[in-house]
Amino acid sequence: MSVEQVEESDQFAPRFDSNGLIPCITLDSNTRQVLMFAMMNREALQLTIETGLAHYWSRSRGKLWKKGETSGMVQQVKRMLIDDDQDCVVIEVGLTPPVGGGQEASCHVGYRSCFYREVPIGRKSEKPIQLTFIETGKAFDPVAVYGDTPNPTRL
Amino acid sequence: MSVEQVEESDQFAPRFDSNGLIPCITLDSNTRQVLMFAMMNREALQLTIETGLAHYWSRSRGKLWKKGETSGMVQQVKRMLIDDDQDCVVIEVGLTPPVGGGQEASCHVGYRSCFYREVPIGRKSEKPIQLTFIETGKAFDPVAVYGDTPNPTRL
Numbered sequence: 001m002s003v004e005q006v007e008e009s010d011q012f013a014p015r016f017d018s019n020g021l022i023p024c025i026t027l028d029s030n031t032r033q034v035l036m037f038a039m040m041n042r043e044a045l046q047l048t049i050e051t052g053l054a055h056y057w058s059r060s061r062g063k064l065w066k067k068g069e070t071s072g073m074v075q076q077v078k079r080m081l082i083d084d085d086q087d088c089v090v091i092e093v094g095l096t097p098p099v100g101g102g103q104e105a106s107c108h109v110g111y112r113s114c115f116y117r118e119v120p121i122g123r124k125s126e127k128p129i130q131l132t133f134i135e136t137g138k139a140f141d142p143v144a145v146y147g148d149t150p151n152p153t154r155l
Numbered sequence: 156m157s158v159e160q161v162e163e164s165d166q167f168a169p170r171f172d173s174n175g176l177i178p179c180i181t182l183d184s185n186t187r188q189v190l191m192f193a194m195m196n197r198e199a200l201q202l203t204i205e206t207g208l209a210h211y212w213s214r215s216r217g218k219l220w221k222k223g224e225t226s227g228m229v230q231q232v233k234r235m236l237i238d239d240d241q242d243c244v245v246i247e248v249g250l251t252p253p254v255g256g257g258q259e260a261s262c263h264v265g266y267r268s269c270f271y272r273e274v275p276i277g278r279k280s281e282k283p284i285q286l287t288f289i290e291t292g293k294a295f296d297p298v299a300v301y302g303d304t305p306n307p308t309r310l
């Protein structure tokens with residue numbers, strides 16, 4: 001395929017990186033917040049398209065990850081978009097409350113969105129930069145929802 | 156730093172991958188469209204924070220990239236967010252029209268957003284999937300704006 005075909009045509013030709021992954025940006029279809037950023041492998045992308053439920057590839061756990069399989073916070077895909085060179089997708093999703101109680105959300109830390117902190121703009125970054133929490137509070141209690149499941153974050 | 160510090164504290168501690176890069180999702184602050192997905196290195200992130208103008212690391216050109224340096228389509232950062240494990244940022248930006256004429260936009264192909272095509276959801280993907288163009292037309296003529304500059308897309 002040529003660059004022109006990939007960029008200008010209506011042929012779906014997703015491009016996976018050297019690890020077989022394509023990045024996915026997940027947007028809340030109601031609030032238009034960015035909820036999360038994760039990777040999909042070919043199977044996760046195909047399952048997302050076929051079922052209309054978000055599937056990812058968990059790099060920390062090394063396995064296919066149907067969003068909500070532990071928490072109940074499944075994501076219903078309202079729309080999927082792909083970018084110019086077809087190496088990134090956006091999904092616009094509806095949210096589901098966790099089965100362990102709480103409000104509809106996406107982030108394992110307990111917030112609606114993973115992007116719950118703001119970085120101040122327009123200042124010299126010599127001093128440590130202090131983040132501001134932009135969500136009013138957690139949507140659910142992560143212990144009640146995830147129990148003993150290990151935190152997926154790897155530093 | 157512990158996982159708890161990275162996720163729960165107000166300390167800005169961005170985490171770069173093995174190539175020294177952090178992914179950035181760029182959102183239109185007015186329309187809440189996802190405009191583009193690109194990478195930043197430490198310098199691009201710092202310049203974005205200090206100047207309030209979006210800077211990226213161009214992987215195809217192997218250089219720091221002030222958005223709009225060729226086209227005039229600079230991006231003014233209204234807000235920056237960082238995710239739970241601090242390995243991805245979102246910037247919400249205002250757009251500028253290209254100096255070569257046309258409407259305000261972001262994508263080098265000529266569309267407002269790089270995500271100008273929709274992938275149909277809820278069907279078996281055995282047959283080739285056909286994309287739908289969701290923008291009514293190009294915001295500018297890429298030849299008038301970029302001239303002989305090589306297309307940054309690498310297949």
